[in-house]
Amino acid sequence: MLLKSTLKLLNNPVNRLLINRINSFNYGTVTSSINLDFLKRDKTSKAMKAYLERAQQHDEFMKTQNEEFKIGKRHLANMMGEDPVIYEDQEKIDEAISYLMPSALYDKRARPMMKPPEKIFPERKAAEFDETGRAHHFLFYTSKPNFFQLLYDAVEHLNGLNKFEDNMTRQQKSVDPALRLELSGSEWINQDQLELKLVENIQPVEYRYFVNVMNRLIEHPYSFRVKDFIDIYRRPLMNQTIILDIPKPHIDKDGKSFITVYECLRKKARGDVTVRFPGSGKILINGQDVTYFEYDQSREQILFPLIFTEMLDKVDIEANVEGGGPSGQAGAIRWGIAMGLRSFVDADVVEKMRYAGLLQRDYRRRERKKPGQEGARRKFTWKKR
Amino acid sequence: MLPKANAYGLFRIISNNLPKRFFSSAAVSEIKELELDTPKIVNGRVNPLTHPDYFNVGNLFTVRDLLEARVHFGHKVGSLNDRMKPYLFGSRLDFTIFDLEQTKEHLQRALNVAAHTAMQGGIILFFCRSSINAHTVEKTALECGEFAHTRYWRGGTFTNSKVQFKAVTRLPDLCIFLNTLNNVMLQHTAIRDSAKMNIPTIGVVDSNCSPDLLTYVVPGNDDSPASIELYCKLFKEAILRGKAKRKEFIEELEALEKEQAS
Numbered sequence: 001m002l003l004k005s006t007l008k009l010l011n012n013p014v015n016r017l018l019i020n021r022i023n024s025f026n027y028g029t030v031t032s033s034i035n036l037d038f039l040k041r042d043k044t045s046k047a048m049k050a051y052l053e054r055a056q057q058h059d060e061f062m063k064t065q066n067e068e069f070k071i072g073k074r075h076l077a078n079m080m081g082e083d084p085v086i087y088e089d090q091e092k093i094d095e096a097i098s099y100l101m102p103s104a105l106y107d108k109r110a111r112p113m114m115k116p117p118e119k120i121f122p123e124r125k126a127a128e129f130d131e132t133g134r135a136h137h138f139l140f141y142t143s144k145p146n147f148f149q150l151l152y153d154a155v156e157h158l159n160g161l162n163k164f165e166d167n168m169t170r171q172q173k174s175v176d177p178a179l180r181l182e183l184s185g186s187e188w189i190n191q192d193q194l195e196l197k198l199v200e201n202i203q204p205v206e207y208r209y210f211v212n213v214m215n216r217l218i219e220h221p222y223s224f225r226v227k228d229f230i231d232i233y234r235r236p237l238m239n240q241t242i243i244l245d246i247p248k249p250h251i252d253k254d255g256k257s258f259i260t261v262y263e264c265l266r267k268k269a270r271g272d273v274t275v276r277f278p279g280s281g282k283i284l285i286n287g288q289d290v291t292y293f294e295y296d297q298s299r300e301q302i303l304f305p306l307i308f309t310e311m312l313d314k315v316d317i318e319a320n321v322e323g324g325g326p327s328g329q330a331g332a333i334r335w336g337i338a339m340g341l342r343s344f345v346d347a348d349v350v351e352k353m354r355y356a357g358l359l360q361r362d363y364r365r366r367e368r369k370k371p372g373q374e375g376a377r378r379k380f381t382w383k384k385r
Numbered sequence: 386m387l388p389k390a391n392a393y394g395l396f397r398i399i400s401n402n403l404p405k406r407f408f409s410s411a412a413v414s415e416i417k418e419l420e421l422d423t424p425k426i427v428n429g430r431v432n433p434l435t436h437p438d439y440f441n442v443g444n445l446f447t448v449r450d451l452l453e454a455r456v457h458f459g460h461k462v463g464s465l466n467d468r469m470k471p472y473l474f475g476s477r478l479d480f481t482i483f484d485l486e487q488t489k490e491h492l493q494r495a496l497n498v499a500a501h502t503a504m505q506g507g508i509i510l511f512f513c514r515s516s517i518n519a520h521t522v523e524k525t526a527l528e529c530g531e532f533a534h535t536r537y538w539r540g541g542t543f544t545n546s547k548v549q550f551k552a553v554t555r556l557p558d559l560c561i562f563l564n565t566l567n568n569v570m571l572q573h574t575a576i577r578d579s580a581k582m583n584i585p586t587i588g589v590v591d592s593n594c595s596p597d598l599l600t601y602v603v604p605g606n607d608d609s610p611a612s613i614e615l616y617c618k619l620f621k622e623a624i625l626r627g628k629a630k631r632k633e634f635i636e637e638l639e640a641l642e643k644e645q646a647s
Contacts, residue, residue: 045555046553046555047552047553047554047555049553050552050553051552051553054552129554129555132506132555133508133554133555134506134508134555135508135532135555138523138526138527138530138531138532138533139523139532139533139534140532141510141532141534141542141557142534142536143539143542143549143550144536148536152520152523155520156520156524159520
């Protein structure tokens with residue numbers, strides 16, 4: 001009765017508030033049966049039913065596939081005249097298959113195979129929603145929840161850092177430059193790797209969003225506070241350890257240290273170079289001295305790494321080279337000497353040599369002559385008639 | 386876009402100098418109670434569906450809160466949508482000003498709907514295409530355990546959901562648009578699609594937006610972060626109240642069932 005009379009007064013919000021107070025007292029004390037029909041609905045949603053149906057189909061399919069696989073193993077044992085027990089081992093199955101059906105197809109996945117069905121058919125994705133059909137992820141309806149969650153997290157971190165920075169400014173504290181994030185040796189993972197990480201397909205424009213927001217994050221003076229988050233999406237730049245992996249020199253019977261570089265290639269020339277330390281600047285090429293090369297240019301080529309590292313009279317060089325012409329041979333020896341010298345000079349000299357291009361192989365080859373032309377590029381002399 | 390004037394001063398000037406409604410207005414006044422067949426009281430318990438304000442959303446905010454959050458600022462008069470005229474109080478320095486009394490009523494009703502949907506276990510999806518406010522909206526959705534979509538809308542997410550999600554998918558039961566425009570010119574496609582799929586919508590409509598396809602309109606500023614933060618706070622609170630009620634009811638029901646079983 002109380003409620004009925006109050007309903008008339010509803011136009012006045014103050015009254016409404018008051019009434020609500022009274023009402024809340026009212027229903028708080030009632031314990032008799034309640035009208036809660038809306039809670040008793042069929043709990044399983046259509047979405048879940050459809051999912052369960054598909055899951056059941058998949059399970060049945062996998063069951064038949066498993067049985068077929070078992071029978072197949074027995075057939076294999078019969079054909080090979082072996083005890084079926086040994087075909088529990090997958091390696092034995094692979095051996096038998098490659099024996100019975102030899103294949104030279106290039107792609108190994110295209111060759112005949114017999115593997116457990118779990119390895120051949122992809123695993124089913126787990127349901128992304130609960131039994132009422134409510135999705136687990138709050139960005140589910142964007143259809144790329146993981147990617148947009150990543151953007152959300154980045155902004156969340158950025159806001160946190162801004163707040164922290166404000167706090168620090170208020171306390172008149174500045175950033176310790178030693179704590180700044182060192183990111184010169186790494187870069188953002190590329191689109192394919194990001195897709196793999198997130199298990200979602202990403203458009204190029206979306207990848208750009210990712211790079212932009214992450215760049216904004218690392219530009220923040222306090223970005224070191226979220227290093228863990230940033231590191232997940234960084235990858236190291238091209239590994240230089242291969243170049244920097246300098247071999248240790250060997251010791252010969254005279255107690256001199258030496259290093260031999262094999263496979264020194266340039267154009268058609270091929271050779272190997274031995275650098276001995278300490279030495280007196282002797283150079284031996286195919287049993288001759290520098291005069292092995294007629295041209296000054298070729299001689300200069302060989303001397304260049306020695307002059308560059310100031311080791312001209314501190315090492316002995318011995319080179320065997322064949323094939324190609326003088327410039328090719330000189331180039332091959334130059335590269336061999338430079339590579340060998342790395343073991344006898346400081347690390348920063350090695351870095352200088354790298355900058356100078358001494359450690360770079362020259363992969364250029366002779367370009368073929370073309371028909372209708374005099375050479376690779378040169379045309380025949382043009383005559384009007 | 387919005388004049389940076391002292392909110393209080395501006396309101397005073399308007400109320401002193403422009404007492405009459407500037408635009409012709411068949412002003413939407415009181416929100417009438419639904420006349421339902423269901424009884425108002427069942428077994429001595431208040432029926433949530435007939436109760437005018439079951440979740441006390443009336444006490445969540447005041448007109449002053451709206452004013453402080455700059456909800457009354459509309460766009461320039463030139464961009465006014467004719468269908469928004471009834472919700473306006475007038476114009477000031479060529480900018481439209483919303484009638485906050487009306488906005489209050491509409492917002493209360495929208496909050497009530499959101500709370501009821503949450504109590505019934507419905508899925509609520511928040512939208513906002515403005516990049517400044519997108520994060521606030523997503524955060525709100527996360528905090529109240531609901532969903533957000535503030536990104537590019539792939540056509541057919543609702544209308545072709547079976548293909549889009551590669552499975553039968555439950556669509557949201559209520560869409561809340563914190564702004565209804567994709568950009569200055571275009572309306573969000575999800576509004577049209579919700580109408581097609583019979584999903585109720587709540588939309589904050591600014592003076593340059595069309596309220597036509599929305600189920601529950603909330604006339605007000607949809608650009609300022611302050612306004613969006615206020616709406617988000619209110620909707621979050623309403624939804625949490627609805628969910629708390631639901632939890633309470635479920636516990637009650639389980640207790641009753643246990644009693645009957647023993």
